[in-house]
Amino acid sequence: GQNIDQPxxxxxxxxxIVQINCTYQTSGFNGLFWYQQHAGEAPTFLSYNVLDGLEExxxxxxxxxxxxxxxxxxxxxxxxxxxxxYLCAVKxxxxxxxxxxxxxxxxKP
Amino acid sequence: IAGIxxxxxxxxxxxxRRMTLRCTQDMRHNAMYWYRQDLGLGLRLIxxxxxxxxxxxxxxxxxxxxxxxxxxxxxLTLASAVPSQTSVYFCASSDLASGADTQxxxxxxxxxxx
Numbered sequence: 001g002q003n004i005d006q007p008x009x010x011x012x013x014x015x016x017i018v019q020i021n022c023t024y025q026t027s028g029f030n031g032l033f034w035y036q037q038h039a040g041e042a043p044t045f046l047s048y049n050v051l052d053g054l055e056e057x058x059x060x061x062x063x064x065x066x067x068x069x070x071x072x073x074x075x076x077x078x079x080x081x082x083x084x085x086y087l088c089a090v091k092x093x094x095x096x097x098x099x100x101x102x103x104x105x106x107x108k109p
Numbered sequence: 110i111a112g113i114x115x116x117x118x119x120x121x122x123x124x125x126r127r128m129t130l131r132c133t134q135d136m137r138h139n140a141m142y143w144y145r146q147d148l149g150l151g152l153r154l155i156x157x158x159x160x161x162x163x164x165x166x167x168x169x170x171x172x173x174x175x176x177x178x179x180x181x182x183x184x185l186t187l188a189s190a191v192p193s194q195t196s197v198y199f200c201a202s203s204d205l206a207s208g209a210d211t212q213x214x215x216x217x218x219x220x221x222x223x
Contacts, residue, residue: 031210033209033211041216042215042217043214044214045212045213048211096154097152097154097212100151
């Protein structure tokens with residue numbers, strides 16, 4: 001069946017690095033997205049991976065291994081404004097997105 | 110208008126009432142989507158439309174209907190609201206012709222059914 005797993009909550013320190021993992025089992029694969037969602041706000045697009053490897057975009061990087069059904073989002077030089085939920089979503093064969101429940105990231109000073 | 114707008118921002122509704130949530134985008138995206146987001150669950154697709162004049166059912170379509178008369182608007186209607194439809198509703202749009210087909214979200218509507 002379809003399943004996307006992410007940790008429910010993580011805590012990290014300002015200035016540090018954190019890695020948020022996502023594992024998936026879906027009906028086909030046409031790419032994986034990461035979104036950021038601040039409390040009470042809409043999800044906003046962070047990254048898209050369709051091929052294996054690391055995509056770097058400023059302080060944020062995203063990695064994909066299709067053979068392992070695994071991705072991670074790496075956040076460097078953490079800032080207080082990075083406190084948010086991070087959502088992993090997989091685009092299936094029918095091009096619809098299946099979403100994980102999200103990882104709430106708490107940044108402490 | 111810049112991006113996607115939704116109305117109302119929030120609404121409290123009596124059970125059994127009819128309610129339409131509005132969604133408008135100005136990006137000329139061909140595809141639009143309605144999701145609901147509940148605590149502890151991922152976003153769940155209610156209905157979608159790949160182009161004006163066509164709609165399709167998502168994961169949780171029961172109790173909801175949509176229409177897509179033009180490119181910009183994609184209203185979601187609850188014919189007879191029930192308490193289990195209490196949720197935050199997000200509309201999104203994407204350009205199916207783009208490589209990633211990234212979805213962009215509206216600000217959401219917080220709906221409470223009593």
